[in-house]
Amino acid sequence: MPPPDPNSRYDYHSRASTHVKAGREQLKADDRFGSIHACLHARLAIEALAYDLFQDYLFEVSAEAMAGWTPKDVLNELLYIDSEACSPISVTIGFQSEDGYRQEIDLGGNPRMRVAWARKMHNALGSFLHQPTVRQTMREPDADLLGRARQKVEEVFEELERVLASPLWSFRAHRLVTFKCKCDYSVSRDTDFLLAGKRVSCSNCGRLYGYQFDEERKRFEFRAQLASWACPDCRTMHAIDAYEVKPETFVECSGCSQKFEFSTKTVLTRVISAESDSNDTP
Numbered sequence: 001m002p003p004p005d006p007n008s009r010y011d012y013h014s015r016a017s018t019h020v021k022a023g024r025e026q027l028k029a030d031d032r033f034g035s036i037h038a039c040l041h042a043r044l045a046i047e048a049l050a051y052d053l054f055q056d057y058l059f060e061v062s063a064e065a066m067a068g069w070t071p072k073d074v075l076n077e078l079l080y081i082d083s084e085a086c087s088p089i090s091v092t093i094g095f096q097s098e099d100g101y102r103q104e105i106d107l108g109g110n111p112r113m114r115v116a117w118a119r120k121m122h123n124a125l126g127s128f129l130h131q132p133t134v135r136q137t138m139r140e141p142d143a144d145l146l147g148r149a150r151q152k153v154e155e156v157f158e159e160l161e162r163v164l165a166s167p168l169w170s171f172r173a174h175r176l177v178t179f180k181c182k183c184d185y186s187v188s189r190d191t192d193f194l195l196a197g198k199r200v201s202c203s204n205c206g207r208l209y210g211y212q213f214d215e216e217r218k219r220f221e222f223r224a225q226l227a228s229w230a231c232p233d234c235r236t237m238h239a240i241d242a243y244e245v246k247p248e249t250f251v252e253c254s255g256c257s258q259k260f261e262f263s264t265k266t267v268l269t270r271v272i273s274a275e276s277d278s279n280d281t282p
Ligand SMILES: [Zn+2]
Pocket: 181, 182, 183, 184, 185, 202, 203, 204, 205, 206, 207
């Protein structure tokens, strides 16, 4: 996969606004199922805002998250990369002239969509996008169900409109450290992320990297994680890129030239339970 172009950004933000507007129209329409259609628009708007945020972190996410599509996957990954990813932000620019005069311009704030809220609402809205089960029809009249859907979706639209009304979005103040993966893809992580010792992997191939700060060179050094294996014949130890350790990969022993293949096999593992532990006790 070619590296994404940070300048070509998909306009998820407008899509989210369009869904909120369309959903609001559905609520006004003379349609018995208007609230159900509005729930679908609200869900799509939540997804659009999750992916919009995701675009700010394209070089910093894991390969699994790139393949993930639910707001839950996406937002959980964002929180791992940047614990402030879903916190409200406010931006102020300060100027200071030579004679010491200071001026600050407040660029406003952005009440970003919260991860817990997005996950909860995405699920809640989804519950209205199915036929009610037979048991539900016995417990709750149709009109009550549609009324609950309307109440929930209005609550969601209110919060989405608050988030979308902000003139400021897609803003990050970060100190990125970037290096090239062996697959030629750019991998970036914020300095705070690295200082916290979190896991670094390539968004494209999934290769894991270890890293440390080189005091002499004053920079982080990254090294693909290694896996070691010992030749069963001559016991020579070898180290290879852990990414290469997968079924049907061949390796050759440098000591005796014997070739081996990595494979997976099903094994039985003993289950130790609290009960069997207590039975063993004399
Ligand atoms: Zn890679």
